[in-house]
Amino acid sequence: MDAGRAAGRRDDRLTVPAAAGPAQRLRAALGAVPRVGLAALPTPLQPMPRLTAHLDGPRLWVKRDDLTAGALGGGNKLRKLDVLLAEALREGADTLVSGGVVQSNSQRQVASAAARLGLDCHLAVFHGRVAAPGPAYDEGGNALLVRLFGATLHAVPWTGDRHGAIAGLADALRMRGRRPYVVPYGASSGPGAAGYASAALEIADQSAAAGFEPAAIVHCTGSAGTQAGLAVGAHACLPRTRVVGIDIDAEPARVAADVRRLADAAATVLGVDRVPPEAIEVVAGHSGPGYGVAHAATHEAMRVAGRLEGLVLDPVYAGKGLAGLISLVRAGRWRRDDDVVFVHTGGEPALFAYPSPFAPGG
Ligand SMILES: *Cc1c(COP(=O)(O)O)cnc(C)c1O
Numbered sequence: 001m002d003a004g005r006a007a008g009r010r011d012d013r014l015t016v017p018a019a020a021g022p023a024q025r026l027r028a029a030l031g032a033v034p035r036v037g038l039a040a041l042p043t044p045l046q047p048m049p050r051l052t053a054h055l056d057g058p059r060l061w062v063k064r065d066d067l068t069a070g071a072l073g074g075g076n077k078l079r080k081l082d083v084l085l086a087e088a089l090r091e092g093a094d095t096l097v098s099g100g101v102v103q104s105n106s107q108r109q110v111a112s113a114a115a116r117l118g119l120d121c122h123l124a125v126f127h128g129r130v131a132a133p134g135p136a137y138d139e140g141g142n143a144l145l146v147r148l149f150g151a152t153l154h155a156v157p158w159t160g161d162r163h164g165a166i167a168g169l170a171d172a173l174r175m176r177g178r179r180p181y182v183v184p185y186g187a188s189s190g191p192g193a194a195g196y197a198s199a200a201l202e203i204a205d206q207s208a209a210a211g212f213e214p215a216a217i218v219h220c221t222g223s224a225g226t227q228a229g230l231a232v233g234a235h236a237c238l239p240r241t242r243v244v245g246i247d248i249d250a251e252p253a254r255v256a257a258d259v260r261r262l263a264d265a266a267a268t269v270l271g272v273d274r275v276p277p278e279a280i281e282v283v284a285g286h287s288g289p290g291y292g293v294a295h296a297a298t299h300e301a302m303r304v305a306g307r308l309e310g311l312v313l314d315p316v317y318a319g320k321g322l323a324g325l326i327s328l329v330r331a332g333r334w335r336r337d338d339d340v341v342f343v344h345t346g347g348e349p350a351l352f353a354y355p356s357p358f359a360p361g362g
Contacts, residue, residue, distance in 0.1 A: 001248060002066030005025040007156070012357075019090075021088065022235075022236040022237065022239070022272065022273060023201075023204065023236055023237035025072060025236065025271070025272055026197065026201060026233060026236035026270065026272050027201060027237075028195075029270040029271055029272060030197060030198050030201060030270065033083055033191075033194060033195065033270070034083070034086040034087075034090070034270070035082040035083055035086050035141070035195070036055075036081070036085045036086050036089065036113075036117070037082060037265050038069060038081065038082055038085070038116060038117075039068040039069060039074070039077055039078040039079055039082050040067070040068060040069060040074075040112055041068070041079075041198065041202065042068050042105070042202040042205075042206065043064045043065050043068060043199075043202065044061060044063075044064045044067065044239075045061055045062070045063050045064070045187065045202070045203060045206040045207065045210070045341065046061065046062050046064060047059070047060075047061055047353065048060040048061060048062050048308075048309050048311075048342075050308035050309060051305065051308045051309050054304060054308055055326065055329050055330070056336070057329035057330075057334060057336065058215065058329065058334035058335065058336060058337075058338035058339060058340045059212075059336075059337075059338070059339045059340070060325075060329075060339075060340055060341075060342060061105040061207075061214075061339060061340070061341045061342065062311065062341070062342050062343075062344050063199065063202075063203055063206075063217075063341055063342070063343045063344065064344055065079070065199060065344055065345055065346060066312075066318070066344045066345065066346035066347070066348060068346070069109075071191075071312070071346070071348045071349075072145060072348070073108075073109065073112040073145075073149075073326055074346060075105050075108075075109055075345060075346020075347060076107065076187060076196070076219075076226050076343070076345035076346055077105065077106045077109040077110070077198075077346075078109055078113070078288075079195045079196045079198055079199060079229070080187040080191075080192030080193065080195045080196055080225055080226075080229075081109060081110065081113050081183065081187050081192070081195075082195055083191045083192060083194060083195035084181075084183055084187060084189070084191060084192050084195070085113055085117065085181075085183075087181070087191065088119070088181035088183075089117070089133065091179070091181060092179060093179050093180060093181035093291055094119060094120060094172055094178060094179045094180075095119060095120040095121070095122060095178045095179065095181070096114045096119050096120070096121045096122070096180070096181055096183055096355050097121075097122050097123075097124075097126030097166060097169050097170045097173060097180045097181065097182050097183065098110045098112070098121075098123055098124070098166060098182070098183035098184075098185070098187075099119050099123055099125070099126065099156070099162075099165055099166040099169070099185060100123070100124075100126065100185065100186070101125070101126050101129050101130055101158075101173045101292065102125055102126070102127065102130070102132075102142075102143050102353075103130070103137065103139060103141055103142045103143060103292070103314050103349075103350045103353050104125075104142060105142060105346055105347045105349070106127070106183075106186050106223075107123045107125070107146055107151070107315070108142040108145045108146050108149070108189055108349065109187070110123070110151075110183050110187070111123065111145070111146040111149035111150070111151035112145075112149050113148045114149070114150075114151065115150055117360070119181075121146075121149070121150065121151040121152065122151070122152045122154060122173060122180070123146060123151050123152070123153050124154050124156045124165040124166050124168075124169045124171055125153050125154065125155050125156065126156060126157070126158040126165070127155055127156070127157060127158060128158040129158035129291065129292070130290075130291065130292035130293070132149060133292075133293070133294075133354050133355055134353075134354060134355035136351050136352060136353045136354070136355075137354070139151070140353045141349040141350050141351070141352045141353030141354075142349045142350060142353065143159075143353065144349075145349055150200070150313070150326065154169055155217055162185040163184065163185060163222075166182060166184070167182065167184065169220065169230065170182045174224060174338070178353065185223055185336065186222060186223025186224075186225060187223075187225060188223040188224055188226075188262060189225065189256070189262070189265070190223030190262060190264075190265025190266050190268065190269050191265075191266075191269050192225045192229075192262075193224075193225040193226075193228035193232070193262040193263065193265065193266035193269075194229065194232070194265075194266040194269040194270050195229065196225055196226050196228070196229025196230060196233070196266075196268060197229040197230070197232050197233030197236075197266060198229075199226075199229065199233065199239060200217070200229070200230050200233025200234045200236075200238060200243075201233055201234075201237050203217060203234075203238065203341055204233075204234075204237040206237050206240075207339070207341070211337040213238065213240065213241065213339070214238065214241045214339050214340060214341045215241065215242065215332065215334055215338035215339060215340055216243070216338075216340045216341070217230055217234060217238075217241055217242070217243050217244070217340075217341045218239060218244045218321070218324070218325045218326075218328070218340060218341070218343070218344060219244075219245060219246065219321055219342065219345055220245070220246045220247075220248045220317045220318060220320055220321030220324070220341050220344035220345060221245030221246060221247060221249075221255055221259065222247075222248055222249045222255065222291075222317070223258065224245075224255050224258035224259040224262050225258045225262055226245075226256075226343075226345060227243060227245040227255075227280075228259050228261075228262035228263040228265075228283070229266055230243045230250075230343070231243045231259065231263050231275045231279060231280055232263050232266045232267050232270065232272060232274075232275055235272075235275045235276075235279060236272050236273065242279075242281065243279070243281065244281050244283060244328070245259065245281065245282045245283065246283050246286050246320060246321045246323075246325070247282050247284050247285075247287055248286070248287050248291065248316065248317055248320040248321065249291050250287040250288075250290050250291055252282045252284035255282050256280060256282040259280050259282065260277065260280055263275045263280065283324055283328070285324075285327075286320050286323050286324035286327065287320060288320065291316075292316050294315035294316070294320075294354065294357065295321065297318040297320075297323040297326075297327070298315050298320050298323050299315070299357040300317070300323065300326075301313060301319050301320070301321075301322035301323040301324050301325075301326055302314075302315065302319040302322075302357065303357070303358075304322075304326075305319075305322055310346065312348045312351060313344070313348075314345075314347035314348055314349075314350040314351045314354075315350065315354050315357070316325050316347060316350050316352065316354075317345055317346075317347040317350075318344055318345055318346070318347050321342070321343075321345070322342060325340070325342055334341065340350060343350045346359060
């Protein structure tokens, strides 16, 4: 961890010249946002030549945001948490509070971050949003890891209200004299989304170094902070690149509204231009029967990623995101000389909480 950043110190060398272009302004703004420095950045951008050949479509690349802190402690939430937890430390918090489903990657990253920062961690675990698909769901995968990282778990029924139970838990802790910092559902807020804009800047730098300009950045979207950050970042540093979110929540209208709101808030945090509404694209139709329920297209995406690229995708997020990308490629959305970046947002542990899609002998 970078000690200067851990203390939330601003880098005062980064004064922005008035005539700076949007990309320079973004770079300077991101450099000035206080960050804890938990994420190991930049994450690699790697070609996927065998998947490209298999699909006979555009050149495909993968941005390895599953590797922000090793596959079991990292993922896309860590860029957001780096910014949010700098605020928690400034406020003198002694406890992190958040919530999510039993197999939440976000909670796992919050619990891991709390362990690294020496903070307590209390999590509201929503039961009932996803029917347990198999015996490992309640105890394996992310559920095992949050316990390994020492979080205290509070079971609450899923009511559809993502935020209420988290706020209630924070209130209860405050009554007991704790100083809780609330990490919002999915670590998605304006500052969290601003933290994710760094991924767009890395893709801009890495693709330029590799000699291409992406036609699109494709990723799965849920609590919307990832897409909001990518959209704000790309608008500044890759203005011709389309950011395409694949809805995995089976709530595309809610997701699109949240992306819009969080993108505006993130642009304000960073002091960069707002994203025009037409630049926000949430693709429906790839969430299968519902959130957290894998279907045949998810399993096919997981299979080809594994067999052709040695990549591990999970059945809840990245598998569905790649299923959406494969479907767009097959529908002819891009030319063969286009370059398309898939963001691997992490989520590997959930793979081990779901029944295997690979039947013995299959
Ligand atoms: C949370 C998550 C997403 C979605 O990111 P949001 O910012 O919530 O939209 C995608 N992939 C994985 C693995 C996640 O854990």
